[in-house]
Amino acid sequence: MESAFPTAARLGLHVPLYSSLLLNALFLVHHFLSAPPAPSPLLSKANNGGGGGGALSWALRAAREAESVAKAGCSGHGRVFLDGIVGEDGRPGCECNTCFEGPDCSARTPDCTVDADRGDPMFLEPYWMRHAEASAVVVSGWHRMSYRATDGLFQSVELKRCIRRLHRAVGNAVADDKQIVFATGSMQLINALVYALSPDSNSGSTANVVATTPYYPAYRTQIVLFDSREYKWAGNTSMWAKASGNSTTKEDVIEFVTSPNNPDALLHQPVVVGSSAILDHAYFWPHFTHIPAPSDADVMLFTTSKLSGHASSRFGWALIRDEKVAKRVNDYIMQNTMGVSRDTQLRMLAIFKTILANLHGKEDIFAFGHDVMRTKWRKLSAVVSRSRRISLQNIPPQYCTYFDKIRDPSPAYAWVKCEREEDSDCSDVLLKAKIITRSGVWNDASSRYTRISLIKSQDDFDLLLERITEFVDAELTAAGSNSM
Numbered sequence: 001m002e003s004a005f006p007t008a009a010r011l012g013l014h015v016p017l018y019s020s021l022l023l024n025a026l027f028l029v030h031h032f033l034s035a036p037p038a039p040s041p042l043l044s045k046a047n048n049g050g051g052g053g054g055a056l057s058w059a060l061r062a063a064r065e066a067e068s069v070a071k072a073g074c075s076g077h078g079r080v081f082l083d084g085i086v087g088e089d090g091r092p093g094c095e096c097n098t099c100f101e102g103p104d105c106s107a108r109t110p111d112c113t114v115d116a117d118r119g120d121p122m123f124l125e126p127y128w129m130r131h132a133e134a135s136a137v138v139v140s141g142w143h144r145m146s147y148r149a150t151d152g153l154f155q156s157v158e159l160k161r162c163i164r165r166l167h168r169a170v171g172n173a174v175a176d177d178k179q180i181v182f183a184t185g186s187m188q189l190i191n192a193l194v195y196a197l198s199p200d201s202n203s204g205s206t207a208n209v210v211a212t213t214p215y216y217p218a219y220r221t222q223i224v225l226f227d228s229r230e231y232k233w234a235g236n237t238s239m240w241a242k243a244s245g246n247s248t249t250k251e252d253v254i255e256f257v258t259s260p261n262n263p264d265a266l267l268h269q270p271v272v273v274g275s276s277a278i279l280d281h282a283y284f285w286p287h288f289t290h291i292p293a294p295s296d297a298d299v300m301l302f303t304t305s306k307l308s309g310h311a312s313s314r315f316g317w318a319l320i321r322d323e324k325v326a327k328r329v330n331d332y333i334m335q336n337t338m339g340v341s342r343d344t345q346l347r348m349l350a351i352f353k354t355i356l357a358n359l360h361g362k363e364d365i366f367a368f369g370h371d372v373m374r375t376k377w378r379k380l381s382a383v384v385s386r387s388r389r390i391s392l393q394n395i396p397p398q399y400c401t402y403f404d405k406i407r408d409p410s411p412a413y414a415w416v417k418c419e420r421e422e423d424s425d426c427s428d429v430l431l432k433a434k435i436i437t438r439s440g441v442w443n444d445a446s447s448r449y450t451r452i453s454l455i456k457s458q459d460d461f462d463l464l465l466e467r468i469t470e471f472v473d474a475e476l477t478a479a480g481s482n483s484m
């Protein structure tokens with residue numbers, strides 16, 4: 001890499017000055033558009049600080065377009081995006097939430113099946129609508145065109161600083177003595193880390209990759225896809241957990257530990273003694289779980305998909321203690337994608353800065369997220385508690401170091417169990433009630449379980465609650481008529 005792109009970053013020195021100006025651009029543009037062009041303290045500040053005329057030139061058109069698109073209401077049940085499909089009027093139209101339709105998304109789709117399948121973190125969209133100004137980024141056509149980022153390779157130094165600051169402030173991970181490796185979503189890190197932790201290809205041994213049931217299915221699907229001489233998928237941990245008590249077992253085991261777990265939200269520790277553990281902390285943030293103490297594992301995995309809700313940007317990172325392991329992960333990323341899109345890194349920098357600026361304040365993203373998620377959990381639990389046909393996992397309130405108090409549960413997913421003998425396919429039972437869920441079979445668990453996503457939009461949740469209520473009411477009505 002060093003020798004492949006030797007002359008790239010000459011312009012680097014000038015760029016920080018520009019980008020801090022750029023981050024202010026929407027703020028200034030807002031003034032231009034909404035106030036008469038009278039001298040304002042903001043503009044003169046820009047004049048003094050930025051040099052070169054002060055008035056915005058090339059950023060204006062894009063800013064106007066972005067704000068004009070953002071103004072569309074879509075009846076509160078949809079959104080217009082800059083890159084939406086262009087209609088006959090030459091402008092992108094509303095993209096409606098599931099079960100809403102019409103040009104302005106105001107019509108409910110009759111008899112609609114609600115979708116509670118995907119772990120799509122749309123619940124944070126209202127937060128970012130409220131923080132549109134602080135989180136907006138203006139990107140010029142010439143912005144950072146080089147392969148190189150500010151570390152001379154492919155990672156933004158400022159973004160790394162923000163990540164360390166956030167872990168310190170939230171207290172969910174010890175980051176200061178770890179290497180940080182960025183990736184295209186934490187998805188890319190699953191195989192990168194297994195590659196890095198596997199024995200050398202010359203050693204002749206093969207690492208066994210395992211996870212505890214019910215586990216996040218991508219561990220299995222990726223490792224099966226990339227199956228190699230160095231590592232193979234070896235199923236759930238139950239066999240290895242037993243074998244590890246036996247000192248004759250000398251096999252390499254790489255264990256995925258998801259904490260809190262997807263699908264059931266429990267905090268987990270490694271169970272195979274002597275394994276190389278990968279702690280997947282995608283959900284280890286105060287909006288989804290209490291934080292008992294900072295995690296200090298050798299290898300940890302995080303993602304903005306579940307932290308800020310920006311799944312689209314595909315940004316994840318690993319915290320790695322051992323420099324040699326970190327180097328191997330870097331080699332993998334290098335061979336695979338040459339690092340995370342620099343555009344994504346720019347956007348994420350604005351997102352992290354906004355999160356950091358609001359911690360413990362009125363607009364704390366975790367307070368917001370926890371409030372939304374606990375309200376959903378409380379409502380769903382109240383309805384399901386009336387049922388004897390389905391049940392939810394039990395999560396007690398717990399002390400959280402971040403909020404410094406006992407907090408109510410607020411899991412990302414409900415792990416639903418169908419209690420009746422005949423309801424052996426729980427996702428099918430719910431599908432008949434017009435609710436799409438993800439069968440426990442995906443998690444290597446029984447089909448008696450199914451996962452309901454609670455992190456989607458408020459519309460998705462409201463419809464879900466409607467359908468679940470209908471389902472439970474029907475059960476109670478049937479039970480009532482039976483007993484007569």
Ligand SMILES: Cc1ncc(COP(=O)(O)O)c(C=O)c1O
Binds near residue numbers: 186188216303
């Ligand atoms: C436990 C867990 N790990 C990793 C991921 C992958 O997230 P991403 O690739 O968006 O960072 C997810 C996504 O749902 C997840 O649930």
Ligand SMILES: *[C@@H]1O[C@H](CO)[C@@H](O)[C@H](O)[C@H]1NC(C)=O
Binds near residue numbers: 235237
């Ligand atoms: C773990 O896998 C084994 C073998 O594939 C299976 O028999 C067992 O039921 C699984 N354990 C759990 C807890 O699912």
Ligand SMILES: *[C@@H]1O[C@H](CO)[C@@H](O)[C@H](O)[C@H]1NC(C)=O
Binds near residue numbers: 246247248
């Ligand atoms: C270890 O496992 C082997 C094979 O399962 C068994 O024969 C042996 O007795 C075990 N040793 C101990 C110390 O448990």
